[in-house]
Amino acid sequence: MASVPQVLLNRPKVxxxxxxxxxxxxxxxxxxxxxxxxxxxxxxxERAMILDATxxxxxxxxxxxxxxxxxxxxxxxxxxxxxxxxxxLQDAGIVKQVFFDNRxxxxxxxxxxxxxxxxxxxxxGEVIEFNSEKLKKLRDEICAEHGYDPLSHQFHIFGLxxxxxxxxx
Amino acid sequence: MASVPQVLLNRPKVxxxxxxxxxxxxxxxxxxxxxxxxxxxxxxxERAMILDATxxxxxxxxxxxxxxxxxxxxxxxxxxxxxxxxxxLQDAGIVKQVFFDNRxxxxxxxxxxxxxxxxxxxxxGEVIEFNSEKLKKLRDEICAEHGYDPLSHQFHIFGLxxxxxxxxx
DNA sequence: CTGATTGCAAACACTTTGCAGCAGA
DNA sequence: TCTGCTGCAAAGTGTTTGCAATCAG
Numbered sequence: 001m002a003s004v005p006q007v008l009l010n011r012p013k014v015x016x017x018x019x020x021x022x023x024x025x026x027x028x029x030x031x032x033x034x035x036x037x038x039x040x041x042x043x044x045x046e047r048a049m050i051l052d053a054t055x056x057x058x059x060x061x062x063x064x065x066x067x068x069x070x071x072x073x074x075x076x077x078x079x080x081x082x083x084x085x086x087x088x089l090q091d092a093g094i095v096k097q098v099f100f101d102n103r104x105x106x107x108x109x110x111x112x113x114x115x116x117x118x119x120x121x122x123x124x125g126e127v128i129e130f131n132s133e134k135l136k137k138l139r140d141e142i143c144a145e146h147g148y149d150p151l152s153h154q155f156h157i158f159g160l161x162x163x164x165x166x167x168x169x
Numbered sequence: 170m171a172s173v174p175q176v177l178l179n180r181p182k183v184x185x186x187x188x189x190x191x192x193x194x195x196x197x198x199x200x201x202x203x204x205x206x207x208x209x210x211x212x213x214x215e216r217a218m219i220l221d222a223t224x225x226x227x228x229x230x231x232x233x234x235x236x237x238x239x240x241x242x243x244x245x246x247x248x249x250x251x252x253x254x255x256x257x258l259q260d261a262g263i264v265k266q267v268f269f270d271n272r273x274x275x276x277x278x279x280x281x282x283x284x285x286x287x288x289x290x291x292x293x294g295e296v297i298e299f300n301s302e303k304l305k306k307l308r309d310e311i312c313a314e315h316g317y318d319p320l321s322h323q324f325h326i327f328g329l330x331x332x333x334x335x336x337x338x
Numbered sequence: 339c340t341g342a343t344t345g346c347a348a349a350c351a352c353t354t355t356g357c358a359g360c361a362g363a
Numbered sequence: 364t365c366t367g368c369t370g371c372a373a374a375g376t377g378t379t380t381g382c383a384a385t386c387a388g
Binding site: 153 | 268269270273288290299301303304307308311312315318319321322323324325326327330331
Binding site: 212232233274 | 351
């Protein structure tokens with residue numbers, strides 16, 4: 001069995017002055033280990049590899065893509081383990097699942113990153129990520145109205161991009 | 170083959186004074202027929218039955234539930250036809266697909282109704298429908314920023330309901 | 339040591355599709 | 364008549380699961 005990838009375990013701590021930056025860069029690996037320990041689960045090389053590949057992802061990604069990435073990094077893990085680990089990463093609050101269609105699910109790293117919402121062109125399939133403070137405020141207002149504690153949200157806007165419109169014209 | 174259900178074809182027009190009400194109650198059946206005709210598709214008894222069962226739905230529903238409803242109304246249609254018809258109903262702008270999880274899709278009637286967004290308790294599975302004008306405004310703002318024409322959106326908030334919180338306490 | 343984990347392949351659940359016969363317009 | 368439609372069963376597809384061997388703590 002391969003050893004734990006160095007890039008992950010030795011991930012450097014940077015930007016330690018501002019608290020936000022600290023949070024943003026504190027090794028997510030530690031978060032995961034803490035979570036696993038608390039759940040009496042084990043930190044295996046496979047889980048480390050998958051976390052490593054996950055943290056290299058920008059924006060949305062699919063389980064299948066992650067499997068390939070791990071392979072590209074020279075490791076071997078089964079699809080099953082990737083799926084199982086993605087579930088743990090979700091429970092640990094490191095990634096979140098995003099539902100765009102009924103074929104498959106997508107994932108996004110949330111630990112130490114700003115989360116996104118999506119503007120999707122139904123014609124071209126373009127996806128724009130955006131970030132809205134107003135939306136977060138609105139979310140919290142709505143939760144408060146119903147006595148809910150907000151955990152996360154998904155906001156997908158479907159529309160026609162300028163490109164799609166001009167193509168039709 | 171069974172005849173077209175009466176309840177659908179003779180759906181009464183009510184509330185014709187305010188324009189909104191008119192729009193809300195104008196027989197969706199006519200909308201569907203117009204759509205089908207425009208696409209050179211046929212208005213079959215099966216499609217009428219499925220539309221009928223669909224319009225009786227309140228809030229979210231699943232394809233499987235619709236199959237059962239049609240059967241409960243005393244008709245028989247295959248699952249395949251229900252799926253095929255749901256696609257046409259979407260294209261006709263009568264229902265929209267909602268993505269909550271990766272197991273299956275959910276649907277909601279939108280024609281002549283106010284659309285909803287959802288507040289979901291991750292612990293109990295409770296679903297609260299809500300409606301926010303602010304959200305719609307925000308959606309349009311974001312689209313305008315990126316030059317998009319808004320078509321629809323989905324806003325799901327995941328959180329803990331008061332019930333779930335007290336259960337854990 | 340002992341219970342958790344892994345890979346494999348089979349199982350799953352929802353959805354789509356190919357096809358032969360049937361039926362709107 | 365001429366397409367399009369239906370039901371059926373088979374195929375698809377992303378994801379989950381049972382199991383025996385293996386490993387982390």
